[in-house]
Amino acid sequence: MHQQLDAPTRNAANHVALSPLSFLKRAETVYANLPAVTYGDTRRSWRETAARCRSAAAGLAALGVKTGDTVAVLSPNIPELFELHYAVPLLGAVLNTINTRLEPETVAYIIDHSDARLVIADTALAPLLRRAFEINGRDLPVVDITDLPDHAGFGQTTFDDLTAHPPMDWALPQDEWQALALNYTSGTSGRPKGVIYHHRGAYLMAMGTVAGWALPPHPTYLSVVPMFHCNGWNHPWAMAIVGGHIIFTRDIAPAKLLAAMGVHRVTHLGAAPIVLQMLCDSPDARPFDPKIRVLTAGAPPPPAILEKASALGLDVMQVYGLTETYGHISQCLWQEEWDRLPAGARAEKQAQQGVAFPMVEDIRVVDRTTGADVPRDGLTQGEIAIRSNTVMKGYYKNPSATAEAFAGGWFWSGDAAVVHSDGYVQIRDRLKDVIISGGENISSVEVEAVLYRHPAVLAAAVVARPDPKWGESPCAFVELRDGAPLTEAELIAFCRDRIAHFKAPKTVIFGALPKTATGKIQKFVLRAAARDLGPKS
Amino acid sequence: MHQQLDAPTRNAANHVALSPLSFLKRAETVYANLPAVTYGDTRRSWRETAARCRSAAAGLAALGVKTGDTVAVLSPNIPELFELHYAVPLLGAVLNTINTRLEPETVAYIIDHSDARLVIADTALAPLLRRAFEINGRDLPVVDITDLPDHAGFGQTTFDDLTAHPPMDWALPQDEWQALALNYTSGTSGRPKGVIYHHRGAYLMAMGTVAGWALPPHPTYLSVVPMFHCNGWNHPWAMAIVGGHIIFTRDIAPAKLLAAMGVHRVTHLGAAPIVLQMLCDSPDARPFDPKIRVLTAGAPPPPAILEKASALGLDVMQVYGLTETYGHISQCLWQEEWDRLPAGARAEKQAQQGVAFPMVEDIRVVDRTTGADVPRDGLTQGEIAIRSNTVMKGYYKNPSATAEAFAGGWFWSGDAAVVHSDGYVQIRDRLKDVIISGGENISSVEVEAVLYRHPAVLAAAVVARPDPKWGESPCAFVELRDGAPLTEAELIAFCRDRIAHFKAPKTVIFGALPKTATGKIQKFVLRAAARDLGPKS
Structure with missing residues (x-):
């Protein structure tokens, strides 16, 4: 008789296509x-x-x-x-x-x-x-x-x-x-x-965002994340679930955004770390009360920016995802015990990419040579692999790239990460951004985070430079705040005081950083520039 | 080339069975x-x-x-x-x-x-x-x-x-x-x-409950709804999404529940109206602050109970559903403009079954003789019909009942309802509970709501009694509070002051009401009793 449990079939009453x-x-x-x-x-x-x-x-x-x-x-x-x-x-x-x-x-x-x-x-x-x-x-x-x-x-x-x-x-x-x-x-x-x-994916992304971000009824949402990025992280669809009020500004200059946040009493927004930094650095910035809940993604935000955002009344949750995953699939879900940490340590926690959103089935960090999960030691790097209904169907007219991305029934992110003892994932780098110096992996993100702690540093990116002795060495490209005096030696010393010496930049180049159309620093330009510098003598 | 949009196929990375x-x-x-x-x-x-x-x-x-x-x-x-x-x-x-x-x-x-x-x-x-x-x-x-x-x-x-x-x-x-x-x-x-x-249904029910009830992270949930009813409205699954803390008491006597609500600082619970009434009437009841968010369902709660619950600090949302719909599929979503209504009118609004939960595709109220939606006049009754992924697969080993329930690609609830001008649905009755008197439909629920407004009334149920002149007339079975003196004539007069005379009971029988194992009043017993009374002379 058991098969009758499956006998009643789908019909228009009990099976509805999931759609936003x-x-x-x-x-x-x-x-x-x-x-x-x-x-x-x-x-x-x-x-x-x-x-x-x-x-x-x-x-x-x-x-x-x-x-x-x-x-x-x-x-x-x-x-x-x-x-x-x-x-x-x-x-x-x-x-x-x-x-x-x-x-x-x-x-x-x-x-x-x-x-x-x-x-x-x-x-x-x-x-x-x-x-x-x-x-x-x-x-x-x-x-x-x-x-x-x-x-x-x-x-x-x-x-x-x-x-x-x-x-x-x-x-x-x-x-x-x-x-x-x-x-x-x-x-x-x-x-x-x-x-x-x-x-189906967009439906579940939107539902999972409401649950994972704990969106209340009728949030006032400032539209900052460009809708040409993962459809604005699928927020246009999520807002219809909760009856949100969406504020558009067209001009996203910091002063305009800050004004809109105040006038419309914005409660929620999403923005790349660079936007948060611009908001924090704006002369128009005044602390918001009540706090504004912010999702940030696109690059791991340096802890220094998270600390400033917190002071501005921005309650930032770091999330992680890719275009291929409809946007965010992991979130740095806050653990109450972290409240008792000092501000700096709290910001370090906040900079983690965290754990799966509710609609995501699995996020692993895998050593691709062995196929095994890396240990939860916060040190061993592997590649982030994902299973979720919010993973793309595939690449349009590109079966080979699709097959490669889905090797073995996982979506391979191309991002290198570690797993902490509590299961929280932290990105170290795009795989290709890892610097291998004397056989040690150096995370460019980790070095950048230290650079951002220096008050004179506006933006920083670290890439590999050929090194006759170590194979590669960290080379930092740094954009300083207007008029801030800082020498290469001073900045290197600053870093050596704070991280292992082998991780500190051996070269610092000051100047404006090349950015993509979307505001991401173009590391591939910097990698080429570092190669052109030739081996560090 | 367009077909390539559908070419990339499902694999373990991008298609995961929805399951709680x-x-x-x-x-x-x-x-x-x-x-x-x-x-x-x-x-x-x-x-x-x-x-x-x-x-x-x-x-x-x-x-x-x-x-x-x-x-x-x-x-x-x-x-x-x-x-x-x-x-x-x-x-x-x-x-x-x-x-x-x-x-x-x-x-x-x-x-x-x-x-x-x-x-x-x-x-x-x-x-x-x-x-x-x-x-x-x-x-x-x-x-x-x-x-x-x-x-x-x-x-x-x-x-x-x-x-x-x-x-x-x-x-x-x-x-x-x-x-x-x-x-x-x-x-x-x-x-x-x-x-x-x-x-799939349980997954979406749980997700939709988090969104529709706006469950925050880590609610403290008192388990009152029996898990043998619609699996406790699927809350055991929803709580895992938000990391809720579930409090069990085994003994659900009002004093025990009230104690648990205080000791554990319960933030959320679900309960039938009869349980709310018992909580409100308990000598141990003290107003809760902060308020406790409550879902109630199982029978339309009389406005009088909702008013009392509000005074006790229970923020009640009325929901509606059936075993066949995994529990709640509609919710009386609060509209801000209702805040300005007087208490009685607010409770009237709160007693509506409302609008679809986020995971529900469609709720119609249909005149089954014409197949058309009833007008949004708050008067014309029709049958509630539902489309949702949270509608059952069917009845086990009962293909004929399954086919009948799914006639025309809708799930037919058997509940009679009206639709108000704002699209909010309000149940009038189980179809078989409608009293037809002189060609007019009388909603037993509406008459019961009036009876509950009388301070001496503990419980009330209204059914049809054969009537030589009108075909049927409303017959009320009423359970009084201990020692409350009240006559049939007084209670009928109380009703005639408040609703159309033809809707007021023509008969009132005082005594304990028969209840099902689940605490629902057994109207079929009362219908039989009213029939046995014979025509009202």
């Missing part, structure tokens, strides 16, 4: 009159927002967008881009948000590689798009987002034309595994790869 | 040293609890329990029953928690119908189990839970024998649709039906 669309459909009723979006003088309720998303979908359908089509978007964080996170998937189409800070060649590559059917572009980005089309030697249909009156687009239609359509009805994908978004990796070396998300 | 087992696996590391369970002098961390669950699973495996087997349990809410919520599914087996308050005949029926392979029973319930075996004319293997030293069991092994095994490793079901639990309906009329839950 369901969150907005619910929000339309449940949070109907609550604010969803504020942007300058524009303020819309969840009912209005849902109707606009359904109208935009109808407008895109009228342009011929169908299930499985890719829709590329070039836009800063403004309500239109947020709305497209629902409008495009509502058609079963695939949202391809493109990093607006990329050079035209890469934008051209992505538009071509993604097989985009049309491009929706903020008119301020029309010149970038025009240039990308020229590089590709072909145009696509363009929809202009006319947010700034003083910029002319070259589209055939506007976003406002889309939302003028009568709202289409809600519809879910036939299959929750259906593609939802296509997000290109930042590609610090080589061509960016197209990471495919599906509806 | 994953929550405990994570809690074992993430909340390792935090308290999971407190019961008298017993206090165990999440690491210890997880190890015990894995050991109990190994012990059950040693007894021959395999994937697809059903394991029946007769136990009050104590840690062992909680642990079985993980131990049994870890084997791929199916947990069948049986209502301990049922009469032996029904227990016998369930044990037989569920095809249980063995029964795990608290020794205090050994006589009930022995009687059930006698009725069935056959025994099953028995595992004793020896919680009370003064009760002798007749099992071949004990729960402590199970947990003496070395912990087995974590394992997920092959398929998230695999059966997880078998819960029998309360069966107020006819035989109880066996409702099948699956891993």
Whole structure:
């Protein structure tokens, strides 16, 4: 008789495709009159927002967008881009948000590689798009987002034309595994790869974020994380679950963000460590009370920045993830006993990447030569490997890279980490950033953390320099605060006082650091520069 | 090229069966040293609890329990029953928690119908189990839970024998649709039906509860909802997501619960309205500060009880659901504008069943004669129909009842409700409880709510009595507080002052009300009694 436990079958009543669309459909009723979006003088309720998303979908359908089509978007964080996170998937189409800070060649590559059917572009980005089309030697249909009156687009239609359509009805994908978004990796070396998300993954990412970040009902969320990064860490979908109020600023200069945080009484935001640092360093910074809850990711934040953020009233939780994992998959979940630690030690704890989010099945740190988990000693490095429903379907049109990423049924992150005795994971480096000196592994992140403790240091990056004796030695590139006097010898001595001598930089180069379009320090440029320096004599 | 968006396929890295087992696996590391369970002098961390669950699973495996087997349990809410919520599914087996308050005949029926392979029973319930075996004319293997030293069991092994095994490793079901639990309906009329839950549903129920109830990290949860009701509304699984601390009392007398709430600083609990009323009426009740967050369900709570609960510091959210929906699927989500209403009107709002939980796709109220949604007028009644991943697979070995429940791709609740202008659903009655008088539908729940407003009324139920003129008329059965003097005429007049005259009871019978083993008033008994009264002359 036991088989009858499995006999009753799936039907429309008891099996619903998991999709973030369901969150907005619910929000339309449940949070109907609550604010969803504020942007300058524009303020819309969840009912209005849902109707606009359904109208935009109808407008895109009228342009011929169908299930499985890719829709590329070039836009800063403004309500239109947020709305497209629902409008495009509502058609079963695939949202391809493109990093607006990329050079035209890469934008051209992505538009071509993604097989985009049309491009929706903020008119301020029309010149970038025009240039990308020229590089590709072909145009696509363009929809202009006319947010700034003083910029002319070259589209055939506007976003406002889309939302003028009568709202289409809600519809879910036939299959929750259906593609939802296509997000290109930042590609610090080589061509960016197209990471495919599906509806199931985004649903679980959003649910797991609510649980893991303990989002309360109706947070006021400042949209800082670019929606072209992992769809803003999937927050546009999570906010519909809890009826959040999303604040958009377009201009993310520190003074603007700080003003918005005060005026709108922001309760939550996500931001890269570099943004936190800019907020902390801004002359406009005044401590927030009540505290603002902040997720930070993208690079391990130096403890010094975490200490400053805490003083500013930012309750920072460090999270870790990759484009391939929809954003954050681990979190530095605070342990009460850490409250009793001194500030510096607390910041050290906070700088760990921590433990799995609730929707993540497994995070291991593996010695790839043996295939075994590294010991929980806080010292032995291995590669972070992940299992989760929030791991990508694969790379678009790249079966070999997909197979490599999924070797043995795990997603291999390419990040080197250690595991502490309490099971908390801490990243040491991108594997390729590890410096091997005299047979010892030196974590560039660890050396950078020491450099950031020096008050004169604004930004720092450490890479390997060829060394005749040790093979490699740590070479630091350091950007100083305006007018701060500091010599190479002083800074090296500062480091040697604080970490093992073999880990202290043997070379320090002062100057502005090269950054990617997304604000990440371009280590590959610095690695080349260090190689060009030749062996340290 | 578009098909390549779907080309990358599922693998162990990117597709994980949704199962509540994953929550405990994570809690074992993430909340390792935090308290999971407190019961008298017993206090165990999440690491210890997880190890015990894995050991109990190994012990059950040693007894021959395999994937697809059903394991029946007769136990009050104590840690062992909680642990079985993980131990049994870890084997791929199916947990069948049986209502301990049922009469032996029904227990016998369930044990037989569920095809249980063995029964795990608290020794205090050994006589009930022995009687059930006698009725069935056959025994099953028995595992004793020896919680009370003064009760002798007749099992071949004990729960402590199970947990003496070395912990087995974590394992997920092959398929998230695999059966997880078998819960029998309360069966107020006819035989109880066996409702099948699956891993996917329980995972989403738990996640959606965290989001919908806005559970913070580490709530202190008092286990009051019997785990034999919808697996305690799936809270045993939700608590592992947030690292909750679960307090067990075994004895749920109001004084014991109130004491536990104070001593352990309980922050959250779930309880039927009758339990809330007993708490409010207890001489030991002192207002709680900070407030305790309470989910209530099982019957629409009369507004008068909600008002009292509020005065006691209980922040009550009314939810609605059925055994077939894993428990709650709608919630009376509080709208800020209601804060400005007077207390009585606030309690009226709070008594609504509200809107969908985040994991629920759709709740409609349908006129089954036309198949159309009823208008949002707060008046027109229809039947509640549900679509959700938290709707059962079906009824065990009952394909006809399953087909009827899922007619047209919706789950039909059998509950009559109205929809207010804001989309909030309010139950009027079980369909069969609607009183049709002179062609007008009278909601027994509405009349009962008025009766509960009278200070002398302890409990009330309204059913149809045959009426020569009107077809049916409302007949109230009322249990008075000790020594409260009240006449039929006074109570009818009290009602006529407050609702339409045709809705006021035409008959009032005073006396103790018949209740089911679960504390629900047995309306079918009262309906029979009202029929026996004959037509109102």
